Amino acid sequence: MSRSDRTTHAGDGTVTGALRIEPSVRALLRRLRPGEVAVIDILDLDQQSAEEIAARRPGAVIDVKASISGRYPTGGPRVLLEAGVPLIDEVGSAILGAKDGAKATVSGSQVLVDGTVVADGREVTDDVLADAMQDATEGMRVQLATFTANAMDHVEREADTILDGAGLPDVGLDLEGRHVVVVAPGFRHREQIASIRRYIRDHRPILIAVGHAADATLELASAPHLIIGDVDGVGDDALRSADRVLLHEPRGGASGQARIDALGLAHTVSDSSLSSTALAILLAHTQGASVIVTVGVESSLQDYLDTSQADASGTFLARLQAGTSIVDAPALAQVYRHRYSPMTLVLLVVAGLVALGAAVWSTPAGRAWAEDLWTMVNSWIGGA
Known part of the structure; x- marks a missing residue:
């Protein structure tokens, strides 16, 4: 309708x-x-x-x-x-x-x-x-104070996880030295995925989708290697396409577990109080990812205040821990240029030479010049 x-x-x-x-x-x-x-x-x-x-x-x-x-x-x-x-x-x-x-x-x-x-x-x-x-x-001072208090609460409860990765489950992915893209269902996440598709095609990074961002990841990029979070809103196609599923429902919901069981999918479970986005970043960092590209993840102070404060403060701490390996998708899209392989460059040169030769051969003067050049080359070869 x-x-x-x-x-x-x-x-x-x-x-x-x-x-x-x-x-x-x-x-x-x-x-x-x-x-x-x-x-x-x-x-x-x-x-x-x-x-x-x-x-x-x-x-x-x-x-x-x-x-x-x-x-x-x-x-x-x-x-x-x-x-x-x-x-x-x-x-x-x-x-x-x-x-x-x-x-x-x-x-x-x-x-x-x-x-x-x-x-x-x-x-x-x-x-x-x-x-x-x-x-x-004028109200941002109070919100900032609340945000800071939530962050300190996460430090008290999840310090070992944030600092050392203690308690993070084994998801069966080799991330050492790899590029990893964490796709969260944040503001304009679909637009951000589309903006870095060329980077994804060139580098073939590990794709970690948070919750229902898995659908956008499958549609706009590729099948996610890992889906983490509450999967209740994730489409069946995206769930079945993923290599791994990490079920994480910090608010205690059980619908995701029932969904996974109904589809018969192998999975692991985490009961961390951190947000699923924070867990995704920490997983990539502790397992040695060289670059972590974040899509749909908060990057400014207003972004953090505009999100659930309990979730946002944990994500903020995870980003701090990942440090210089973190790159936001909007920034990546601004600076990334397509990387051409040597074979592609050779083919481009050959194609240009063929086009130039065809243009020269199409004129009488050009054809005469090409014939003279060919005769000269043959004489050099014969003389040698």
Whole structure:
């Protein structure tokens, strides 16, 4: 069904479509269809979640909480606005009681079902977002303090793993001296994979995919050598294509284990409290990878604050431990140039000479010159 079949856009900006109510983004992404009105319950919408929601092309997004609260300048609302998706936030929890699938109309800051206003919040426009971002900058001190506290908590609990790789499972891959690409499902990870495909073709690195980034890895690069993390959202094709699976669900979920068992896939398990991305980086580092290219992994302070703080602080420590072997995909894409093999260069020269010879031979003067040259060469050979 096309988007136009599911939603109606009036000339005044009014949007009409079916309500899809899922407080959890992961659950929402499994059910959301183009043109539907997505209802979420997220305080400070992060860039990754917003990007994944926008990719489903909803008619509008309704947030129960403030999509940008003022704690820090989160990037999610900007992602939706740039994608042309209307965003209404601070509507309150009453809308969660509306009937899932009911036809709703979004007009300005209001959400109506059967002509009755069921929610009224804040229409997030460019001007509203600019003011909120300015206020949010002042809240970064508190967020930074929280981030630091989370990092110290990881140091207390996972110091041996971070420093020495203690407790990391054997995944059966030889990474010594190899290039490794860690693909996490972060903001613009698909775009980043596409930007380094030439590097991947040239160097054939070990590909480690984190969670549902395995699908993008298989589609845009190659089959992942290792999938690590919660595999509940990973497609069957990607799971079956991987050489190894490391099941890691630090929040205690069991759905991934059931999925692996149902598919009959061999796997190992880790119960580390670090994020799956952190584990992937530490695995590559402790096993001697010479270069670790990160895709969809936080690299700036705002990126770290825009992600789950418990996960981001562990990833930050893992990156520090990997040190100079870490290269971010956006930077790699800027500086990498295609590497041609010697045989390719020889073939290019030969092809150029053949083209030049054909051009010379096509003219009478050129043909006469070539015949004289051939006679001269033969006389030299005969004289020798």
